[in-house]
Amino acid sequence: MSDAGVVRLLLFRVGRLVCAAEAERVREILPRLDPTRIPGAPPVVAGVVNVRGTLVTVVEGWRALRQPEPSADGEGGGTTVLLEVGGGKKVLGFTVDEVVDLVSVGGETLERRQALPGIDPTLVRAVGRRADQLFVVLDTDALLTPILSS
Amino acid sequence: MDLSQYAELFLAESREHLSACNQLLLEWERSPANLAPVGGLFRAVHTVKGMAATMGYARVTDVAHRAENLLDLLRRGGRPATDELLQLLFRARDALEQAVELSVVGREDEIDVAEVVADLDGAAAQLGPHPLAPSPPSGEGERGGEVPPVGAGRLVQVTLRAEAPLKGGRALLVIKKAQAIGPVHAVTPSESAFEADEFDGRFSFRIGGTAGTAEIERGVRAAGDVEHVTVGGEERRPGTGAGAAPSAAPETKSRHIRVDLGRLDRLMDLIGELVTVRGRLNELAASARDPAIDDVAIQVSRLSRELQDEIIQARMTPVWQVFDRFPRLVRDLARELGKQVAFRVEGKEIELDRAILDELGDPLLHLLRNAVDHGIESPAERRRRGKQPEGEIVLAAVRERASVAISVRDDGRGIDRQKVLERARRDGVVDPHAEALTDDQLLRVLARPGFSTAEAVTSVSGRGVGIDVAVTRIRVLGGSIEIRSVEGKGTTFVMRLPVTLAIVRALIAGVGAERYALPLTYVAETVEFGVQATTIVEGREAIVLRDRVVPLVHLRRLLGVSGDAPTRCPIIVLEMGERTSGVVVDGMLGQQEIVVKGFDAPQGTLPVFSGATIMGDGVPALILDAGGLL
Incomplete structure (x- = not known):
């Protein structure tokens, strides 16, 4: 993401965190799908789902970001965001509590990586501010690639 | 004029001819006095040359031309092959292959063919006078004596030789040559139809300008592979078109066409979706309990199953398409390592899904390398052990129930289990008190990345890579691999693969x-x-x-x-x-x-x-x- 250019970001909430992913990495936004468990996979992996005939491995957002488990009676049951990983070679699902907004922000309104309490700093690409609320632009590759085996 | 659409076709056909060259050279090497393979070699190289010339690949054309020249002399001279000559021809074939591969991707300049060209010419010079064909006449020449017609132009009807490869590209070249003579129009069928599978090499066009009949005919023929040309007089109305060529060469239309692999994959994907939907339809029909819906569901099931069988069948490819490159490889390796190996291929016609077959090349390569390098002993050692100095390696495919078994078998020294056991104990792969290794354990040890017991790492194998690559690849394909090894008698690897994947x-x-x-x-x-x-x-x-x-x-x-x-x-x-x-x-x-x-x-x-x-x-x-x- 360049410092000067305008970046489009998808904002979503996971537990108490408001996070953002670059919109150009977002393939699709789907309601939460019932995953099929993958035996042996770590708990952070919800399983595999069928997206119109293609199998997509889904990562449980609240576990990946160490947030409390959303209550089962939550509104709508959550959302799955399909994210491109590794330069678009793979697509993974990432569950979030809700999608908040799609915003365009100038690079200057984003601050370079900044320590925020409650989130692993290596997963933070930048921190932004929207209506007095801080949000974390996630390094989705750093977050998701280690979950996949080589 | 864009010939790039033919590049892929050129590549596929050239590869086939060059693969055939390998088989023919190996055959000739086995019985040097039998000259039958030379004719085949000549024809294969000639075809590659013709196609390369059409495509404008100068390096390929050059090497092929010199090789063809030498082969022609050999064919006429009736001389048995010498080792030197065979080495040169193998080298020329390899240079051709490299030139073909690089030309297609526009990197023709990177290959230096001067040396092999010089060697081919040198060998030809030793054999006899140069029968080098004169270079084809160029499109330009002296003008014919007739009064040139004007207006709509003269009708030119062309029939390409029935056996000409890449007819579409050739036809484009004819048009190009004609354009150098005069303005061309009314091409029938249209240039875009040249690339169609049905294009049979007959077409016509009108040419304006002042050139005479002889000049036009010479220009058209200069494109090569032209069976027949008629240059008509001035006509105002278009002729009856392409079909008008008089009694063209007998039609020997092939019943096969080439289909792009991507298209087959797409068909497979689609039928896959259909099968999934069929499953859902059947479930719905079962719960609806409506005989009319049942009927439709049954029909859809039957039709989609037939369609599925046809598509799977269309993807089936005989294993020789991958196996055929191995005889040359084994021969080269054996020479390099100073071993004598008789290599046999069995069950060449057994078919596998294209996608599986494509993945088999590498694992087989590793196993064959191991067999030549570690399996087969040197001729001296074999004699000491009371074996024939020439070792045997067999690559065989056998159909078993719903799977295909592919084995690589050698009659070499077998695997030294004691040595493997020591390594395995040291690395903690097996119990330190283990007394012996079963075949299964042996494979598990050998398949460990980096495992090697070779005393010396050779250029061929012994770096430990190989078995692990083969095992991983076969497993990904839903298959299995087994090993049987008897010390002093040889080693056999058996891979079992499903016939189809999808x-x-x-x-x-x-x-x-x-x-x-x-x-x-x-x-x-x-x-x-x-x-x-x-x-x-x-x-x-x-x-x-x-x-x-x-x-x-x-x-x-x-x-x-x-x-x-x-x-x-x-x-x-x-x-x-x-x-x-x-x-x-x-x-x-x-x-x-x-x-x-x-x-x-x-x-x-x-x-x-x-x-x-x-x-x-x-x-x-x-x-x-x-x-x-x-």
Whole structure:
């Protein structure tokens, strides 16, 4: 993401965190799908789902970001965001509590990586501010690639 | 004029001819006095030259021309092959191959052919006078004596030689040559139709300008591969078109066409979707209890099954398409290592899905390299052991039930189990007190990345790579690999592969609330657990089935499904070559065709899945890999 250019970001909430992913990495936004468990996979992996005939491995957002488990009676049951990983070679699902907004922000309104309490700093690409609320632009590759085996 | 659309076709056809050259050269090498292969070599090189000239690949054309020249002399001279000559021809073939591959991607400049060209010319000069054909006449020449017609132009009807390759490209070249003579129009059929499969090499066009009949004809013929040209007089109305060529060469139309692999893959994807939807339709029909809907569902099932069979059949490819490059490879390796090897290929016509076959090249390459390098002894050593100085390597394909077994067998020294055992103990792969290695353990040790017992790392193998590559690749394809090795007698690797990957019949097994698919390829039978008495054999629970010990795998435990298993449940008996295993599941949910799909397996995923499929209700189910359960 360049410092000067305008970046489009998808904002979503996971537990108490408001996070953002670059919109150009977002393939699709789907309601939460019932995953099929993958035996042996770590708990952070919800399983595999069928997206119109293609199998997509889904990562449980609240576990990946160490947030409390959303209550089962939550509104709508959550959302799955399909994210491109590794330069678009793979697509993974990432569950979030809700999608908040799609915003365009100038690079200057984003601050370079900044320590925020409650989130692993290596997963933070930048921190932004929207209506007095801080949000974390996630390094989705750093977050998701280690979950996949080589 | 754009010939780039022909590049792929050129590449495919050139590869075939060059592969044939390898076989012919090897044949000639085996019996140097038999000149039959030389004619074939000449024709193959000639064809490549013709195609390359059409495409404008100068380096390929140049090397092919010199090689053809030498081959022509050899063909006429009736001389037996000498080793020197064969080496030169092998080199020329390799240079041609390289030039072809690079030319197609526009990197023709990178290859230097001067040396091989000089050597070919030198060899030809030693054999006799140069019968080099004069270079073809250029399109320009002195003008004919007739009064040139004007107006719509003269009708030129062209028939290309029936055996001419790349007819479309050739026809374009004819047009190009004609354009150098005068303005060309009314090309029939249109230039875009030249690339169609049905294009039979007959076409016509009108040419304006002032050139005479002889000049036009010479210009057209300069394009090469032209069987027949008629240059008509001035006509105002278009002629009857392409079909007007008088009694063209007898039609020997091939019943085969080339289909782009991507298109076959797409067809497979589509039929896969259809099979998934068919599953859903059948479930709906079953619950609707409406005879009319039942009827439609049954018809759709039948039709889609037939379609599926046809598509799978269309993807089947004989194994020789991959095997054919190995004789040359084994020969070169054997020469390099100073060994004598008779290499035999069996079951060339056995067919496999194209996608599987494409993945087999590398594993086979590794196994064959190992066989030549580590398996076969030097001629002196073989004599000492009372063997023929010439070793034997056999690459064989055999059809077995729903799978194909491909084996690489050598009659060499076999694997030194003691040496492997020592290494295995030291590396902690086996129990430090283990006395011997079974074939299975042997394979497991050999397949460890980086494992090698070779005293010296040779340029060929011995870096430990090889077996692990082969094992991994075969497993990914849903197959298995086995080893049999007897010291002093030789080693055999057997790979078993499903005939097709994309759609397979599978048992659907239930474990707790989960469903798993188990392809029928390796399912021998099912028996009931709780009725059969179980015993403990070598620390594993097993059943005895007709005097055979079948170790059990409790899927519930293996996959970490909570809860208790029912007291009576089915055991699915898997059989893969010599190995067998009984998979205990909670229940059988039926049998159905499944579409195998890949998924991104996360870290830690149990290594017992070969993919996943989408069930009739749209929910994914993982596919168990028989190889991983055995």
